[in-house]
Amino acid sequence: MLVLAFDTATPAVTAAVHDGDRVLAERTTVDARRHGELLVPTIEAVLSDAGVSLRDVTAIVSGSGPGPYTGLRVGLMTAQALSSTTGAPAYGVCTLDVVAYATEVAGPFLVATDARRKEVFWASYDETGARIGGPAVDRPGALPPDLPVAGAGGRLYAEIIGPERIIGPVYPSGAALAALAAGRLAAGAPFDPPHPIYLRRPDARVPGPAKKVTA
Missing domain, CATH: 3.30.420.40 (ATPase, nucleotide binding domain)
Known part of the structure; x- marks a missing residue:
């Protein structure tokens, strides 16, 4: 291998x-x-x-x-x-599973990464690191309360989430x-295909028709 x-x-x-x-x-x-x-x-x-x-x-x-x-x-x-x-x-x-794999904590936890637009991508994990919820995208203040949070999303919004909850690797x-x-x-465990996980539309947009300018 x-x-x-x-x-x-x-x-x-x-x-x-x-x-x-x-x-x-x-x-x-x-x-x-x-x-x-x-x-x-x-x-x-x-x-x-x-x-x-x-x-x-x-x-x-x-x-x-x-x-x-x-x-x-x-x-x-x-x-x-x-x-x-x-x-x-x-x-x-x-x-998010990759960040969870490198996180050491005795109990359930969350992983959050920066989703821009003042939001985070996140998922929840049990004490073994197995994903039990998500992935999802939300405002930092909407994350499930009390659980520790690993990842850059937690650090970026530590004041909202709670500095005492921040753990684990950043990236x-x-x-x-x-x-x-x-x-x-x-x-012999199953894998996902190499396809992107998109939780919302990209920022780019197809330009609309040009606006008319009148005198």
């Missing part, structure tokens, strides 16, 4: 390689505006760091969001393109995604 995993659903462009036993290499750059520029060089770098080539990869896994439209599509389109090139199957994993990591995917593959 050789898993190539990457995620572009948040400002973190992250990738890793996992051989079924451990993470061989990981790289992450936080830059919300350069997903398209950074992803392929990051993939090339982790493959080089791991001492493997793209043809050695047996599974390609991309974070499937939810996330901003443009960044999210960069990762998923790259996964599908690499799958077509190599013949290795491509899979999708909810990005998904390629290492966590690769380890989560390798575990699912070894167990």
Whole structure:
């Protein structure tokens, strides 16, 4: 098994390689505006760091969001393109699940990422890290009360959510995604297809007809 995993659903462009036993290499750059520029060089770098080539990869896994439209599509389109090139199957994993996988807390918790427009993408998890609700998009103040909150969405709106509730990692990591995917593959667990999780329409709109100007 050789898993190539990457995620572009948040400002973190992250990738890793996992051989079924451990993470061989990981790289992450936080830059919300350069997903398209950074992803392929990051993939090339982790493959080089791991001492493997793209043809050695047996599974390609991309974070499937939810996330901003443009960044999210960069990762998923790259996964599908690499799958077509190599013949290795491509899979999708909810990005919130990746943050949850790396979160250590004794009890149920939430994961929230920045959805812009003063909202967060979020999901709820049990003490094992299994998702039990969501994903959804809401105002920070509408999150279920009392539970700890991991992810950048919690930190961004800590004053609304409650600073005492903020825990865990800020962004998904390629290492966590690769380890989560390798575990699912070894167990024969089902995967989502590499399709984006959109919880609302993109910000871009098709221009309407030009307005008439009268004298």
